[in-house]
Amino acid sequence: MTPPTPLKLLLSLILGVLSLFTGPAAQAQTSLIQNAPGRRVLSLNGSWNYIIDPYENGFYDYRREAFDKSATGKGGYYDNQKPSNSQEPELIEYDFDHSAAMQIPGDWNSQDIKLLYYEGTIWFKKDFKLKPTAGKRYFLYFGAINYESHIYLNGKKLGMHKGGFTPIQLEITDKLSATGDNFVVVKADNTRHTEEVPTINTDWWNYGGITRDVFIAETPGTFIVDYKVQLAKDDASTLAGYVQLDGPEKAGQSVTLNIAEAGLRQTLKTDGEGRATFRLPAKKLKLWSPLSPTRYAVSLTNGSETVQDKIGFRTIQTKGQDLLLNGKSIFLRGISIHDENPLIPGRARGEGDLRMLLTWAKELGCNYVRLAHYPHNEIMLKLADEMGLLVWAEVPVYWTIAWENPTTYQNAEQQLSDLISMGKNRASVVVWSIGNETPLGDPRLKFMSRLATKARALDDTRLIAAALELHRTPDNVVHVDDPLGEFLDLASFNEYAGWYWGGKPSEITKYTFDIKYNKPVVISELGGSALAGYHGDAETRWSEEYQEALYVNQIKMLSAIKGLRGMTPWILVDFRATRRQHPVYQNGFNRKGLISNTGQKKKAFYVLQEYYRQQAAKYDTGK
Template identity: 80%
Template sequence: MTTRILLKLLLAALLLVGPFGAQPARAQSVLLQNAPGRRVLSLNGSWNYIIDPYENGFYDYRRMAFDQSKTGKGGYYDNQKPSSAQESELIEYDFDKSPAMQIPGDWNSQDPRLLYYEGTIWFKKSFSLKPQAGQRYFLYFGAINYEAHVYLNGKKLGMHKGGFTPIQYDITGLLSAGGDNFVVVKADNTRHPDAVPTINTDWWNYGGITRDVFIAATPATFITDYKVQLAKNDASKLNGYVQLSGAEKAGQAVTLSIREAGLKQTLKTDADGRATFSLPAKKLKLWSPQSPKLYAVSLSSGADAVQDNIGFRTIETRGQDILLNGKSIYLRGISMHDENPLIPGRARGEGDLRMLLTWAKELGCNYVRLAHYPHNETMLRLADEMGLLVWAEVPVYWTIAWENPATYQNAEAQLADLIAMEKNRASIVVWSVGNETPLGEPRLKFMTSLVRKARSLDDTRLLAAALELHRDGFRVNVDDPLGAELDLTSFNEYAGWYWGGSPSGITQYTFNIKYDKPVVVSEFGGDALAGYHGDAETRWSEEYQESLYRNQIKMLSAIPGLRGMTPWILADFRATRRQHPVYQNGFNRKGLISSTGVKKKAFYVLQDYYRQMAQQYDGK
């Protein structure tokens, strides 16, 4: 074998290897940018389901997967019916005679038998769609928790792991010519030590198809991806690209137009179907929380056209300052889960999400931390519209299997999908790679690799993680070596609740922060049962939480580089690990708003503080 051939083989091997070994093939096609903006057939609504704790619909009695057999037949995904009128054929399931639930929606809140269920449930939806010549079709799920196997008309499309990022498959050649089709999903929310997140979390493990499902149609050659954003730290230049997919993707004309700003340019795609651009952006009005300006951005090529509402802003740090559009800003924030506390289950749609963000605005926020996983795409578009800056996060939470290559690749894939999906949202100013991860060399390697991957995908936003801290008497040390890789010094601290005694004594703590960077406290807080009252020393009372917030603000205000906070949390949320029969009953009660929508006394403490900060930084 010649030296030249050896070098080629070595290069090919290196391209398949990341910091943790071989890169597994992706089980789905490249995500369509702005997929909900396409012409779609919604598959939301009633889906039949079968509870399958022994996974009889997936494995035979020898524990061999049916879809891995020679015939690929025998599983529930076949949606089999008797072949004879007498129904003498042995079939031990029937989707059409099984119960139904609403999709999107978790199963825990829709069937009393499934409140704590972890395992496999099969879902089936029949639909009518006749494929048209010259069209391509993509089946799109906003999210399925956690491991999903997806089948169309009995044929497996693929498998996806991760409960909060989209799943997409090209189904162009698999649709029935007659128009009668069915899709079957095996959803499994079983927790695993090597998964992302891992076994132990402080939120409810909602199972099922939890976000929108639809089929998007495109021309044969179509716009699959685009980025239209200001250049890094440069409000005078609009940079980006448009990516075509299809047999005729090379040498095609692509037109970018922002009519309101008088911007228009026609480009030619290269051999890979990509066209890059750089335009003067002086006529663009910048997006900000005070003025969340969005422009109708149009992209077209041949028979395809896409429109997106996009805002333009810059974000950077300078010393201990955070600069939005070149001006120092204080991040008046709150943490949030993707859950409506008033109705059991995951947030079901725009109404739930708009309510949560409206509460944040009423609190005085210009910023929200969407913890601890990628939130609904609709939430980010609402944040753009309503003028709320966003911290977006992946579920690298607590203790991950740091030395497992597959776990790293899973985390990186979720991070890459989050950035790919939301890179055009002006509201997102922070990508976070994790929450409260413990010190150690394997963890540092894992987390550092995620940070560097994020920078390689998007260098225009800030990188952060919610770090742990360590105490030495009344001295609180923030010295995690991962901080050297990050743009913000962000950490969670629970003085007055998990440590530090009662709220009245926590102001004696001081912070020793290693890094000369802006400090954004990513969590603090304590539980209060709405309507339970006592004095400021009575744990679980509204008065205790109120005192905790007053003293937290005093303690944290002594940090010279403090430039924001996202206390934990906007509203009470369901958490299996919270067992106290009087004060918790399956809820984490750290919310400033109760599970019945009542604002607790601490809400108004934070609201008053944020009014002061708005006056100091925004002059209003």
């Protein structure tokens, strides 16, 4: 990997330290449990009652003071109040049990026509039975809620969370009912704000609600909360990592790491903080790659608890302008993907939707996907491991963020930390992306360089990237000299020659690229829109032929770049975007997909497929 200059690194480290003393973190939760879905869980997926609350009557009184901050903490919808047997009538102006129901996980925009464009608050309630067992601990886990959520159990507030795409975990051990009858209430608010991450302006649909799996995880009193089992930095012969226990008896405990198929077994002893680190020779491990996505059954045992995972092992590094996977040159044959099933309105709801998207990417000839522009479902990362697809994983620092707001930075850093926590054991993830198309300026550079430094501190075994800015000069030269590139491992950038600039598709081959950095070049976006089934000649905008010609000439133009090591054209499938309003060609969809929202492959799909076939023949000479 190419490190930043010493001066830049020192500046970023100083800023990183200063950030510890700025605004509070957005989340009130314990450290995320590694591989939480793999623990013993009680699913809360299914039907949840909901109440639409645009005035937030269930959260504030008539003087706009929050009920849950009052002396009694009572009065909000989270109380789930029922009429009592008292002879004096009570005024209750809501009733979850007689309200409509919605399927969770799922967004509200696609499940109720009244809510297609709704942005605001909706309350959700779910009853469940769980009688706590002595000596056990319980954690309520949401895969994602968009965007700000307040979470209550049996009328008591557990915490709040900001961020529409990262997990939420709250301990509920001492808040469960002794009778086993419980209810959870969630206030979800997808209102956009300029100081949030992402900011007010995006190019995807602002799906609201509880959009990923909900469950309760049961653990022992002292349990394995976190672990990292991966190859050491740039070293395929050494397995390195750690195990972290949580609980009253975490110090001085024995934890056994076992990878039976590879003949690796080691008993570790935790320190006073419940942590044990290790470095083991790993010469017998078969390395993971897209050609051979080998995964091993890894188990970690502490007392009566055994945590199991399937983990692949590989190295990723740069050498000048070359990109090396397991020490061998690789070309990233990629495509960008949104977390959305185009065939069914709404967010992708589970493994079936996600597997379909990755299967399409494999059919295109991909060995790599960019999961844009926010953290995707943890299931997606596990499927990529299984199917042999490298991954660029990203946080939604997108376009114009409130660069000088300390709380905004803390929010972005927390989302980055949670993304890395969720994906650090997935061999497929080779790039942590800290943002997309952020405008030049000193406040932005400070903000983004701090994120890059944070990502390296959390995980030095993967590449750090972002979609950089570029500019053109009258001599038809595209310059990539964004100063953020000093902090990154890839010269990665978005370019839309033939669509937003550069004239007709046939004219874009006149452009050349002046790239400042001696790093592998990865084009993070390129493309143009086509309405599936609309035909014309190669100069008829919106036609499949225009998009086809654009891809033909993009490939010619980009192939001249020295150090080109991959691309993720925009995008695999047409997706919903509120800002795309042309009533004939868009109708609420971004049409840059190579596949339509009905699953129809456009002509450009086959152009890229053939190019990737040629690249595979050139680079995939061995496993």
